[in-house]
Amino acid sequence: MYDVVVIGAGPAGSTATRYLAKKGLKVCIIDKDSFPRDKPCGGGFSTSLIEEFPYLRKRIDDFLKGIARIGVLHSPNRRVVLQGKVDMALVLRIDFDNVLFECALEQGVDSYIGTRAKRIKFHQDYSEIELASGTSIKGAVVLGTDGVSSIVAREAGLQRRWPKTNITACRVVEVPARNEEILDRYTDDLIYHFYANLGGLPGYGWIFPKQDTINIGLGIVGTHAQGLPRLFHSFVRYLKRENLLMKNADLSSVRGGLVPTGGPVKKSYVDRCLLVGDAAGMVSPLTGGGIAYAMKAARFASMVLVSTYDESLPTENALWQYERMWRNEFGNEFKEQLLAQKLFTGPFTDLLFEIGRRDKQIQEMVSESMSESSDSELDIKKLLLRTLLVCLRGSLRR
Numbered sequence: 001m002y003d004v005v006v007i008g009a010g011p012a013g014s015t016a017t018r019y020l021a022k023k024g025l026k027v028c029i030i031d032k033d034s035f036p037r038d039k040p041c042g043g044g045f046s047t048s049l050i051e052e053f054p055y056l057r058k059r060i061d062d063f064l065k066g067i068a069r070i071g072v073l074h075s076p077n078r079r080v081v082l083q084g085k086v087d088m089a090l091v092l093r094i095d096f097d098n099v100l101f102e103c104a105l106e107q108g109v110d111s112y113i114g115t116r117a118k119r120i121k122f123h124q125d126y127s128e129i130e131l132a133s134g135t136s137i138k139g140a141v142v143l144g145t146d147g148v149s150s151i152v153a154r155e156a157g158l159q160r161r162w163p164k165t166n167i168t169a170c171r172v173v174e175v176p177a178r179n180e181e182i183l184d185r186y187t188d189d190l191i192y193h194f195y196a197n198l199g200g201l202p203g204y205g206w207i208f209p210k211q212d213t214i215n216i217g218l219g220i221v222g223t224h225a226q227g228l229p230r231l232f233h234s235f236v237r238y239l240k241r242e243n244l245l246m247k248n249a250d251l252s253s254v255r256g257g258l259v260p261t262g263g264p265v266k267k268s269y270v271d272r273c274l275l276v277g278d279a280a281g282m283v284s285p286l287t288g289g290g291i292a293y294a295m296k297a298a299r300f301a302s303m304v305l306v307s308t309y310d311e312s313l314p315t316e317n318a319l320w321q322y323e324r325m326w327r328n329e330f331g332n333e334f335k336e337q338l339l340a341q342k343l344f345t346g347p348f349t350d351l352l353f354e355i356g357r358r359d360k361q362i363q364e365m366v367s368e369s370m371s372e373s374s375d376s377e378l379d380i381k382k383l384l385l386r387t388l389l390v391c392l393r394g395s396l397r398r
């Protein structure tokens, strides 16, 4: 029997597996896909994540496809542009997730790859995981790192299906491009673009220029998702018109994906089971970024599991510490970003941009917070106060 069975080998699962095995626990990792596998994604996150997980530095050449130094944020009517300095690492998920997976395997863990976890039976003192291949695995603890449609969340009774309001449906494509085609359009600062509420629908669009590819994506909140194919099409047309994309761009590899953008689950643990990453809804409601949260929460989960390992069995009483740790670290960020999401997807978004255009401080606050590279959470109260101040100043000058 394993000490911990990790279901899902994305950033959350591979990170947790590596830490747990390094501390001497008997771990196995399961994924329905074979590796290297490509997850539909923008592939942008703060460069500080690489410092926080130092073992990544050694493998940096295997995954880094550039660093964006400037972020540009476009208003819904595209008349106002806010710009800020950022440090966003750009990767292809096929490489990045594979590096994380290999770092986990290096610790000598068992892996069950290319087979789906079909059913989980929680018994009194162990769990039994039934795989699609017919194999059955037993573990003292189950780690649910199986992403947005988590079977673990469902079977543990922690989260059923996400309501449409809490999901963003995306289309994304990695467009192959020559170096000069990228530099001409995005300079060697690899300027990235973020579009609020394209077509007046709640959501966002992005361009992440990388080495050899330009990543184009669009996400719309689930309640409006039927408009996604049409809007993606007109987004691409617009980008071509603006010369942000080549006229002959190869869009043959467009893919769909879901992100939980309605804030985290109410509870991320039960007896002998934890949820981590997208399975627990740990994603920025504002930008849809979740790689960093997944990896940081995975480390918290591992720390708690290692510390409770000597106890008989990690029950809720011990595992709540995991929830305390991640909520302390980024629980408030999710709350603030949810509030900001409401503001930025509301009817006054263009007006907010107009006000922001007049003030450098607002420009920096907004632009940096919209980027995956921001480590400072968006202080929504400060932003609103600053906006009021700019309005007041403007009216006094009249």
Ligand SMILES: Cc1cc2nc3c(=O)[nH]c(=O)nc-3n(C[C@H](O)[C@H](O)[C@H](O)COP(=O)(O)OP(=O)(O)OC[C@H]3O[C@@H](n4cnc5c(N)ncnc54)[C@H](O)[C@@H]3O)c2cc1C
Pocket: 007, 008, 009, 010, 011, 012, 013, 030, 031, 032, 033, 039, 040, 041, 042, 043, 044, 045, 115, 116, 117, 118, 145, 146, 147, 148, 149, 150, 151, 170, 171, 172, 217, 256, 257, 258, 259, 276, 277, 278, 279, 282, 283, 288, 289, 290, 291, 292, 294, 372
């Ligand atoms: C279009 C799009 C763009 C995004 N862009 C960004 C971005 O630029 N930056 C950013 O930080 N985040 C981005 N995200 C979010 C980011 O992809 C996730 O937050 C991140 O992947 C979460 O990691 P995870 O390990 O929790 O889940 P995942 O990466 O989804 O990994 C879950 C794993 O579980 C496996 N799995 C699922 N079900 C089962 C099962 N039953 N049995 C076995 N295995 C299973 C899957 O195959 C998968 O490998 C984007 C998401 C989408 C959809």
